[in-house]
Amino acid sequence: MKTQEYTVIGTRPIRHDGVDKVTGRALYGADFQMAGLLFGHILRSPHAHARIRRIDTSKAEQLPGVKAVVTADDFPQVAERMVDLGEGDTPLSYARGNVLAKGKALYQGHAIAAVAATSVHVAEEAAGLIEVDYEVLPCVLTAPEAMRDNAPILHDDLKTKELGEQTERVSNVAEHFRYAMGDLDAGLAQADVIVEREFHTATVHQGYIEPHNATALWNNDGRILVWCSTQGAFVVRDVTACLLDVPASRVRVTPMEIGGGFGGKIPVYLEPVAALLSKKTGKPVKLVMSRKDVFEGSGPTPGSYIKVKIGARKDGRITAAQAYLAYEAGAYPGAMVAPGAMCVFAAYDISNVVIDGFDVVVNKPSTAAYRAPGATNAAFATESVVDEVAEKLGMDPLDFRLKNAAKEGTRRADGPKYRRVGCVEVIEAMKNHPHYSAPLGGPHRGRGVAIGFWFNVGLPSSCTISVSADGTVNLVEGSTDIGGTRTSIAMQAAEVLGISAEAVRPTVVDTDSVGFTAVTGGSRTTFATGWAAYEAAQDILRQMKERAAKIWETDAASVAVERGVFRSGERSMTFQELAGRLDQTGGPVVGRGAVNPRGVGGSFSGCIADVEVDPETGKVTILRFTSAQDAGKAIHPSYVEGQMQGGSVQGIGWALNEEYYMSDGGSMMNSSLLDYRMPTALDLPMIDTAIVEVPNPGHPFGARGVGEANIVPPPGAIANAIYRAAGVRMNRLPMNPPAIMQAIWSQRD
Amino acid sequence: MSLPTVYIPALLRTLTGGRASVEVEGATVRQVIDNLEQAWPGVRERLLDEGKLRPNISVAVDGEVTPMGLIEAVGPASEVHFIAAIKGGVSAPNPYQRL
Numbered sequence: 001m002k003t004q005e006y007t008v009i010g011t012r013p014i015r016h017d018g019v020d021k022v023t024g025r026a027l028y029g030a031d032f033q034m035a036g037l038l039f040g041h042i043l044r045s046p047h048a049h050a051r052i053r054r055i056d057t058s059k060a061e062q063l064p065g066v067k068a069v070v071t072a073d074d075f076p077q078v079a080e081r082m083v084d085l086g087e088g089d090t091p092l093s094y095a096r097g098n099v100l101a102k103g104k105a106l107y108q109g110h111a112i113a114a115v116a117a118t119s120v121h122v123a124e125e126a127a128g129l130i131e132v133d134y135e136v137l138p139c140v141l142t143a144p145e146a147m148r149d150n151a152p153i154l155h156d157d158l159k160t161k162e163l164g165e166q167t168e169r170v171s172n173v174a175e176h177f178r179y180a181m182g183d184l185d186a187g188l189a190q191a192d193v194i195v196e197r198e199f200h201t202a203t204v205h206q207g208y209i210e211p212h213n214a215t216a217l218w219n220n221d222g223r224i225l226v227w228c229s230t231q232g233a234f235v236v237r238d239v240t241a242c243l244l245d246v247p248a249s250r251v252r253v254t255p256m257e258i259g260g261g262f263g264g265k266i267p268v269y270l271e272p273v274a275a276l277l278s279k280k281t282g283k284p285v286k287l288v289m290s291r292k293d294v295f296e297g298s299g300p301t302p303g304s305y306i307k308v309k310i311g312a313r314k315d316g317r318i319t320a321a322q323a324y325l326a327y328e329a330g331a332y333p334g335a336m337v338a339p340g341a342m343c344v345f346a347a348y349d350i351s352n353v354v355i356d357g358f359d360v361v362v363n364k365p366s367t368a369a370y371r372a373p374g375a376t377n378a379a380f381a382t383e384s385v386v387d388e389v390a391e392k393l394g395m396d397p398l399d400f401r402l403k404n405a406a407k408e409g410t411r412r413a414d415g416p417k418y419r420r421v422g423c424v425e426v427i428e429a430m431k432n433h434p435h436y437s438a439p440l441g442g443p444h445r446g447r448g449v450a451i452g453f454w455f456n457v458g459l460p461s462s463c464t465i466s467v468s469a470d471g472t473v474n475l476v477e478g479s480t481d482i483g484g485t486r487t488s489i490a491m492q493a494a495e496v497l498g499i500s501a502e503a504v505r506p507t508v509v510d511t512d513s514v515g516f517t518a519v520t521g522g523s524r525t526t527f528a529t530g531w532a533a534y535e536a537a538q539d540i541l542r543q544m545k546e547r548a549a550k551i552w553e554t555d556a557a558s559v560a561v562e563r564g565v566f567r568s569g570e571r572s573m574t575f576q577e578l579a580g581r582l583d584q585t586g587g588p589v590v591g592r593g594a595v596n597p598r599g600v601g602g603s604f605s606g607c608i609a610d611v612e613v614d615p616e617t618g619k620v621t622i623l624r625f626t627s628a629q630d631a632g633k634a635i636h637p638s639y640v641e642g643q644m645q646g647g648s649v650q651g652i653g654w655a656l657n658e659e660y661y662m663s664d665g666g667s668m669m670n671s672s673l674l675d676y677r678m679p680t681a682l683d684l685p686m687i688d689t690a691i692v693e694v695p696n697p698g699h700p701f702g703a704r705g706v707g708e709a710n711i712v713p714p715p716g717a718i719a720n721a722i723y724r725a726a727g728v729r730m731n732r733l734p735m736n737p738p739a740i741m742q743a744i745w746s747q748r749d
Numbered sequence: 750m751s752l753p754t755v756y757i758p759a760l761l762r763t764l765t766g767g768r769a770s771v772e773v774e775g776a777t778v779r780q781v782i783d784n785l786e787q788a789w790p791g792v793r794e795r796l797l798d799e800g801k802l803r804p805n806i807s808v809a810v811d812g813e814v815t816p817m818g819l820i821e822a823v824g825p826a827s828e829v830h831f832i833a834a835i836k837g838g839v840s841a842p843n844p845y846q847r848l
Contacts, residue, residue, distance in 0.1 A: 090804070162760050179759060460816075
């Protein structure tokens with residue numbers, strides 16, 4: 001289909017779940033009620049690193065109203081083995097250990113034990129009666145510290161891997177990998193300007209408004225029923241089954257509405273614990289995290305130490321680049337350093353590159369994905385250095401980026417060549433935007449730009465569509481709807497069927513009711529589940545052509561359909577008319593779509609930030625902010641703009657305020673939304689958007705995922721703006737007032 | 750006759766005499782690895798564990814990471830890359846698994 005032929009794609013229908021959301025009728029996990037429901041509470045470690053010598057639950061069990069207490073010992077006792085939870089093999093002890101600690105507490109907030117009681121208050125009181133004998137150990141909180149030879153070791157069995165080679169040294173470095181292309185030394189030798197800088201980024205939380213929650217019922221028939229807030233119901237099913245050592249077919253997970261996730265609601269924390277408590281009590285058990293629990297007990301994004309070196313010729317061509325990235329995994333291996341390494345120079349066409357990545361465990365919560373995970377840290381470093389190189393060459397920062405921009409055929413340092421991508425078009429959109437040439441209008445003001453990349457993913461999705469007699473259809477899918485994907489998926493079915501988006505009723509269902517569908521993450525849902533809906537709709541059309549042929553007593557091959565009208569010769573019938581005659585022509589029509597799509601199109605994003613820096617206090621005010629992003633084909637432009645604005649705001653939070661403020665002993669000192677400062681509407685101007693459409697040739701409608709690339713450039717752009725406003729190059733996130741004043745004072749000295 | 754080009758990960762180039770890319774026969778990723786092993790012993794063990802791609806490795810054919818892994822078809826002019834798999838917290842499967 002060509003763009004101009006679309007009737008539904010590219011329009012802005014009202015979201016199907018909008019009324020329930022704005023009237024408060026939508027049901028979230030914490031709303032879930034059930035007869036006999038018990039309430040749980042989790043006891044968490046006060047220490048960042050401690051050996052657990054003994055846990056005595058007897059006093060808690062004796063408190064009236066307490067029905068059960070569980071610890072890691074309540075997991076089925078099976079021998080240590082490697083388990084594949086969908087991301088490759090992981091030791092079972094690590095997977096369980098993050099849900100309930102066994103042997104050691106590895107971060108403050110690590111779950112130690114859980115209580116089920118008749119009220120949440122009794123459960124909380126009982127948790128306080130659990131006696132834990134800790135041997136407190138020295139903790140290590142940053143990657144550089146954890147990589148030192150004499151650093152406290154988190155896991156006695158963890159040895160560094162180097163692409164399949166197992167070294168014998170016990171270490172906090174779980175993995176080291178390297179991407180190399182061309183000849184770095186030769187490339188640097190060609191350079192007229194070389195800039196090398198070091199950067200630090202703080203641990204940052206996704207900040208979803210709805211805390212984690214889960215209700216579980218271990219039913220009398222042996223089935224485990226779960227209701228929860230998750231980005232992937234099938235993930236919860238498979239992990240819960242694995243940790244409880246039961247077949248996945250015995251677990252049914254119903255995803256409730258979700259109040260934000262941004263990658264942080266992919267890991268499983270509460271569901272297996274609620275199930276263990278339910279097994280002991282025979283009752284359904286609900287667990288809901290507090291905000292403090294969310295900060296201290298769920299996975300933030302890694303803090304990092306990054307070093308970037310870039311060389312360029314006088315003509316503005318980058319000749320070589322080198323990066324060293326050490327990311328904090330938190331308590332267990334798995335920092336998102338690989339995508340950081342893949343994205344660190346992804347926006348540029350560079351022939352000579354070396355990138356080293358290190359996955360390092362530290363005594364902080366086990367990290368999780370967060371919107372383009374790993375890429376924002378890396379882009380902050382790259383975009384700061386790129387800006388400095390451009391300045392030294394006397395080039396406009398966008399012209400310098402344009403001269404070196406990745407395009408179709410550019411080979412990334414990790415290997416693959418780009419297919420059609422929109423990096424050049426995004427930079428041109430920034431350059432042509434009125435914002436870029438507008439006067440700044442005052443002292444202490446500066447403008448910065450940056451660009452970034454996220455490659456997006458495909459992964460499996462399923463859906464079914466059934467036709468109703470009134471000409472509407474019901475679309476059943478398994479993708480949690482976080483950002484309006486019910487509608488963006490329904491629109492793709494509607495486009496194929498030739499009906500309105502409102503004539504499609506999308507429903508997100510439990511794991512028994514739809515085929516396997518991977519998580520809502522990786523900017524994949526509109527792309528992949530939308531593709532499944534496209535296939536299901538095509539299946540509907542094939543069947544309905546056969547029904548029309550029956551009615552017209554002709555061959556199905558002679559029936560054509562366009563924009564919801566079936567034709568054969570002079571005869572025609574609308575989709576609605578034919579839908580009313582299905583019973584007479586063979587019964588219901590149900591279409592199915594199941595995909596594991598290729599053709600994923602990466603997305604480039606860029607932003608322009610104007611700031612004002614108060615030279616007396618270091619406070620940064622965002623005066624104006626514009627985000628540009630390649631959406632391929634914007635299925636629902638309002639939701640694309642919403643993603644761009646949301647990602648930009650989160651990126652501004654990374655840049656200016658957000659961090660896990662840790663004590664030397666490893667305690668988070670700001671685990672409330674009062675002290676962990678996320679930007680609010682009052683802090684920001686309207687975020688302007690410029691949707692760029694370079695259709696993805698790998699998708700039926702040209703769509704690219706748009707949920708992530710937009711968070712990548714803001715910290716770099718803001719750092720560059722601060723430089724122009726205050727004359728200091730910032731190398732540490734967040735760039736809060738104390739950090740800026742320190743930089744200003746250091747420069748004066 | 751053209752052969753698939755295999756790009757050797759940086760940390761494996763000690764096994765291929767420093768070569769960054771080599772041409773080997775093979776109609777699937779598995780066959781390509783088998784033929785790599787013939788020419789440069791030790792490569793297979795670094796890429797596979799008990800006959801499966803190691804958990805921290807993904808394979809891309811012609812620029813696209815494949816969910817098919819070892820059974821992915823490889824054409825005579827194909828490019829094959831072995832890259833670090835994207836992983837999240839070990840407590841949960843990750844959306845970016847086998848990127």
